[in-house]
Amino acid sequence: MVVNQFTMIFFQFLVFHSITLFIFTFTASTKLNSIRSPPLLAFGNNGNFEVSKMDVLSEEIWHYHNIVTQSESVLNKKLHLRDMLYYSISPVFPMCGLYVVGSSLNGFGNNSSDMDLCLMITNQDLDQQTDAVLILNMVQNAIMELKWIRQQQLICAKVPILRIKFSEPFQDITVDLNVNNSVAIRNTHLLCFYSSFDWRVRPLVTVVKEWAKRHDINDANRSSFTSYSLVLMVIHYLQCGTEPRILPSLQEMYPDRFNPENDVRALNVSSPLEPPSSNEWQFTDTTTLGELLIGFLDYYAYHFDYLRDAISVRLGKKTERALVARQHSPYNTNNIAQWNCICIEEPFTLSNTAHSVHNQVVFDAIRKAFCESHKELDRNRDLKAFLNAKPIKIPLCNPFGFIYYSLSFYKLLLDYSVSSVSSTSDNGRDIEHSSDETATNSRSSITSCAESGNETNMISSNEFESADLKKTLFLKYLFFNICL
Numbered sequence: 001m002v003v004n005q006f007t008m009i010f011f012q013f014l015v016f017h018s019i020t021l022f023i024f025t026f027t028a029s030t031k032l033n034s035i036r037s038p039p040l041l042a043f044g045n046n047g048n049f050e051v052s053k054m055d056v057l058s059e060e061i062w063h064y065h066n067i068v069t070q071s072e073s074v075l076n077k078k079l080h081l082r083d084m085l086y087y088s089i090s091p092v093f094p095m096c097g098l099y100v101v102g103s104s105l106n107g108f109g110n111n112s113s114d115m116d117l118c119l120m121i122t123n124q125d126l127d128q129q130t131d132a133v134l135i136l137n138m139v140q141n142a143i144m145e146l147k148w149i150r151q152q153q154l155i156c157a158k159v160p161i162l163r164i165k166f167s168e169p170f171q172d173i174t175v176d177l178n179v180n181n182s183v184a185i186r187n188t189h190l191l192c193f194y195s196s197f198d199w200r201v202r203p204l205v206t207v208v209k210e211w212a213k214r215h216d217i218n219d220a221n222r223s224s225f226t227s228y229s230l231v232l233m234v235i236h237y238l239q240c241g242t243e244p245r246i247l248p249s250l251q252e253m254y255p256d257r258f259n260p261e262n263d264v265r266a267l268n269v270s271s272p273l274e275p276p277s278s279n280e281w282q283f284t285d286t287t288t289l290g291e292l293l294i295g296f297l298d299y300y301a302y303h304f305d306y307l308r309d310a311i312s313v314r315l316g317k318k319t320e321r322a323l324v325a326r327q328h329s330p331y332n333t334n335n336i337a338q339w340n341c342i343c344i345e346e347p348f349t350l351s352n353t354a355h356s357v358h359n360q361v362v363f364d365a366i367r368k369a370f371c372e373s374h375k376e377l378d379r380n381r382d383l384k385a386f387l388n389a390k391p392i393k394i395p396l397c398n399p400f401g402f403i404y405y406s407l408s409f410y411k412l413l414l415d416y417s418v419s420s421v422s423s424t425s426d427n428g429r430d431i432e433h434s435s436d437e438t439a440t441n442s443r444s445s446i447t448s449c450a451e452s453g454n455e456t457n458m459i460s461s462n463e464f465e466s467a468d469l470k471k472t473l474f475l476k477y478l479f480f481n482i483c484l
Contacts, residue, residue: 053381057290060383065203068210070109078104078115081170085143085177089119092142093135096121097265101184105269107195108205108231114174118184120264125180128159132179136162139177185264186348187228190250192269194235198246198283204292205234207383211373216391217366220356224366229344229353234296236311236344240318241299242292244284249316251347253280260348290381297374301367310343314350324350365392 078100086098102116103109119139126132133156140152140162151165162177178184195202212218212230220226225233238246251258253276287295310324321343327350341363344354357363369392377386 054288054290057293057377057381057383058288061203061207061289061293064210064383065206068110069202069206070104070111070113074111075104075109077170078173081115081166081173081175082117084148085117085164085175088143088146089139092138093119093121099185099188099264101181101188103227106188106191107202108191108209108227110206114176116184117175117177118181119177119179120182120185121180123263128179128181129156132160135179136160136177182264183346183348185267186258186260186262187346189267189269190258190347191231191235193250193273194247197250197273198238200246200287200289200292201234201238203289204238204296205231207293207387208234208296210387214387214391215369215373215389217369223357223359223362225354226356229357232311232313232344232347232353233300235313236318237296237299238292239313239316241303242287242295244282244286246284246287246292247316248276248281249314251314252316294374294378297370297377301370301374306342306367310345312345314345314347319345324352368392 082098082100086096089098090096097120099118099120100115101118103113104115119135121135126135133154136154140154143149143164144152148167148170149164150167150171153163155161155163159178159181164175164177165171166173166175195205209218209227209230212225216222217224218227218230235247239249250273254273257273304318308321309318310321312319312324324343324345327345340355341357341360342354343352345351346353357366373386373389376389380386
């Protein structure tokens with residue numbers, strides 16, 4: 001009897017303890033799941049585990065990146081070709097260096113990427129329109145008789161290049177050779193470390209570049225983005241468009257390593273960065289690739305203020321357009337027209353890498369592509385449909401051949417003019433004289449921009465002859481603010 005009573009009490013204790021443990025475990029697990037579990041996992045109505053569309057999208061991004069990214073064999077093939085060219089050129093320029101630059105080395109290349117090479121003759125700057133062209137002609141003559149050289153073409157641009165095509169087994173590689181463009185070496189060095197700082201950077205850039213290419217917004221010759229600008233846009237988004245931030249400013253975190261005064265011959269991409277201290281930076285791995293891609297489109301479709309802000313990867317944040325346009329650098333001319341539609345500060349030269357995006361009509365179509373692509377991807381989470389969307393359509397307008405500068409550009413001109421006048425006044429100069437000087441500089445800069453593009457500018461020369469530049473710019477700004 002006593003044993004049965006003891007057994008009953010023990011059984012009741014076990015039941016009570018089991019129920020209490022179950023309630024505690026269920027409550028604790030529910031709380032932990034709400035905090036730590038990925039929000040992308042779900043269970044179907046039948047109780048079976050299901051993978052969410054966001055997880056599938058992230059997997060598709062990673063898989064696509066692994067398919068198209070530059071393989072080690074392709075990189076080795078390019079490096080072998082670089083060595084062959086170096087041994088052919090060095091007899092003409094014994095003290096030269098030949099450096100791989102661009103996407104082939106910075107981590108953002110694919111198997112179909114061309115190889116950009118920089119021939120360093122001297123540490124001194126060369127005139128790209130005279131000296132560089134002369135040197136490229138000498139290179140062209142030096143390698144003309146080589147059997148594995150199939151074709152050469154000298155392209156005279158802002159930075160002249162010698163485009164070289166090859167016979168087998170290098171027929172699938174095209175080389176663009178420039179001279180003493182040391183900034184390209186610094187850029188490659190910087191981007192190489194950004195691409196390896198977080199594992200999500202490279203696949204995100206891969207998909208964004210492919211999306212831009214298929215939308216016809218990855219061609220500087222058509223007033224759209226260069227690949228370099230797209231990479232900087234992705235890095236900027238990861239610096240200040242996510243919470244928590246995924247990338248820091250490497251130039252601020254490692255100022256000695258990325259000092260613009262460093263000798264480019266001493267830059268080494270194989271030497272790793274020292275791990276940042278916990279006080280400087282904390283790595284996070286909670287945001288998926290799918291979330292980042294949708295967030296990237298959302299950021300540039302709805303949150304980035306193109307009228308006021310400029311992208312600064314160097315600072316790791318947004319900055320004012322007018323401040324960036326006024327920065328002084330040996331590479332940054334006073335061509336104010338280069339800051340028309342979108343401002344992406346070059347990390348070393350401080351110029352605008354997106355100066356090719358000069359047509360407001362095209363830029364409006366680009367912004368529309370961001371909006372439509374964001375809606376499509378956020379709704380369907382389908383990478384294939386996202387990449388296969390139709391290219392942007394440029395509306396038939398502008399019948400008189402004018403370049404219609406954006407509202408932000410007129411505002412920038414106004415801010416630039418006012419600040420220049422204020423600065424001159426602080427130095428004790430006459431304000432009227434400063435206005436005349438600013439008008440002359442602005443006129444020459446914008447005229448130069450128009451001539452380089454072989455297009456007509458809406459802003460007439462007579463308007464910039466006027467000493468009352470601020471009034472002219474303000475009236476234009478007010479007019480476009482009302483009309484647009």
